[in-house]
Amino acid sequence: MITVVKIGGNIVDNPEALARFVRAFAGIGGKKILIHGGGKEATRLSERLDIPTVMIEGRRVTSRETLDVCTMVYAGLVNKRIVSMLQAEGVNAIGLSGADADIIRATRRPAKPVDYGFVGDIALDGVNSSTLASLLDAGLTPVFCAITHDGSATLLNCNADTIAAAVAIAAARIEPTTLTYCFEQPGVMADITRSDSLIKEITPTLYAALKADGTINKGMIPKLDNAFRAIGAGVEKVVIKHADNLANETGTTLSPDE
Amino acid sequence: MITVVKIGGNIVDNPEALARFVRAFAGIGGKKILIHGGGKEATRLSERLDIPTVMIEGRRVTSRETLDVCTMVYAGLVNKRIVSMLQAEGVNAIGLSGADADIIRATRRPAKPVDYGFVGDIALDGVNSSTLASLLDAGLTPVFCAITHDGSATLLNCNADTIAAAVAIAAARIEPTTLTYCFEQPGVMADITRSDSLIKEITPTLYAALKADGTINKGMIPKLDNAFRAIGAGVEKVVIKHADNLANETGTTLSPDE
Numbered sequence: 001m002i003t004v005v006k007i008g009g010n011i012v013d014n015p016e017a018l019a020r021f022v023r024a025f026a027g028i029g030g031k032k033i034l035i036h037g038g039g040k041e042a043t044r045l046s047e048r049l050d051i052p053t054v055m056i057e058g059r060r061v062t063s064r065e066t067l068d069v070c071t072m073v074y075a076g077l078v079n080k081r082i083v084s085m086l087q088a089e090g091v092n093a094i095g096l097s098g099a100d101a102d103i104i105r106a107t108r109r110p111a112k113p114v115d116y117g118f119v120g121d122i123a124l125d126g127v128n129s130s131t132l133a134s135l136l137d138a139g140l141t142p143v144f145c146a147i148t149h150d151g152s153a154t155l156l157n158c159n160a161d162t163i164a165a166a167v168a169i170a171a172a173r174i175e176p177t178t179l180t181y182c183f184e185q186p187g188v189m190a191d192i193t194r195s196d197s198l199i200k201e202i203t204p205t206l207y208a209a210l211k212a213d214g215t216i217n218k219g220m221i222p223k224l225d226n227a228f229r230a231i232g233a234g235v236e237k238v239v240i241k242h243a244d245n246l247a248n249e250t251g252t253t254l255s256p257d258e
Numbered sequence: 259m260i261t262v263v264k265i266g267g268n269i270v271d272n273p274e275a276l277a278r279f280v281r282a283f284a285g286i287g288g289k290k291i292l293i294h295g296g297g298k299e300a301t302r303l304s305e306r307l308d309i310p311t312v313m314i315e316g317r318r319v320t321s322r323e324t325l326d327v328c329t330m331v332y333a334g335l336v337n338k339r340i341v342s343m344l345q346a347e348g349v350n351a352i353g354l355s356g357a358d359a360d361i362i363r364a365t366r367r368p369a370k371p372v373d374y375g376f377v378g379d380i381a382l383d384g385v386n387s388s389t390l391a392s393l394l395d396a397g398l399t400p401v402f403c404a405i406t407h408d409g410s411a412t413l414l415n416c417n418a419d420t421i422a423a424a425v426a427i428a429a430a431r432i433e434p435t436t437l438t439y440c441f442e443q444p445g446v447m448a449d450i451t452r453s454d455s456l457i458k459e460i461t462p463t464l465y466a467a468l469k470a471d472g473t474i475n476k477g478m479i480p481k482l483d484n485a486f487r488a489i490g491a492g493v494e495k496v497v498i499k500h501a502d503n504l505a506n507e508t509g510t511t512l513s514p515d516e
Contacts, residue, residue, distance in 0.1 A: 076333040
């Protein structure tokens, strides 16, 4: 049994939430893997360095200078901070970019129709599962940031949700795997203004209906698309939940139809 | 046979020299390990961020902000750049701080007589050789920066020469090991103004004499002390040479007496 957990900026940016999360993650038994997003630190550092942050449709355009900032913040500061916190909790964590051990290859996104710069896309089978297996077998807990490479010495900034899905798919080739996306909400909410509107389970059929009636909207769609792709590719279960519920059952479980 | 190579700022800061070095390092057969210093990038980033760089007796005082800068630059930017360059040359590199896989523990330097801040010292037996062995056995080439941790969630800035010596000592417990320090000069020079004054071999006895007569002076002493400690702790040979001579015999070889 392998547990893959992804955390985003809302945890990475909040020292107390991060410390709580690290303790809860340390409590998970068996083999486990963490994927972290970047948070606002890269934007703050860019501001201090007078590097413009350009967003197109909510996505960061990654110039050479922005790539350097993201590499410093994600692969350096945030990754090593989390690794050292996990080590202090007795978890033998090892921080990785996709370039390390060539564990994730990406391809640079084509410059048309929109040139996002040094942004990479990874195939859902783009994670080397034999390398992943040997790290897990050595008793290590891989901690991935969202920086990877193209194999030709170019680093690329990738989407952490997609990396989490691809890592879970590779893990599922080793052992049964669950993927948990930590989220600002208790899970997928039918009505964001009502805390009692948590949808406990979503199948592909229900997902299509919830998209059609607008209950599931823009920001959630890429996340859920990734999640259902992971299920389609062998991941046993995907859960979307608040990090504070890591140890309990509250959350939205995505599962196949039937 | 394990080859451990340390490069410093003069290579890290020079893209052409780094590319040449990476190609030469890729050509080394067998198991190998790279340790890199930081170069001037951390100082330049500190300047752009208006973080004062404080040096006491040539050593950087590491405030919390300076530690963050060093972690970003050494463990993030420089480490991942080198890893991706090695991957492009067919070397299955994996970038590591000492916190990763808990491979190097350091202790924070006492605040008296001089408070250097978040600076760590490592014992020469402070590198986990069984973890190192399992990475090498997996066909990986570890690439270390000079950031490590204390095991209690504090990252520490360490001396890259000392890390290189400690890594070589750990490697020597696995297989016969040579340690090469890449240097701005062809090796240890009897007279820095004369390019034909390379000292080809130094034993502990000769080292004592060269220190006594001032031939080997201040900056070289910690480097050579580290090197002779490594030899005393099982490393077969330490070589000090220019990176451009990595593939040939030009350099200074340190070896035991007799």
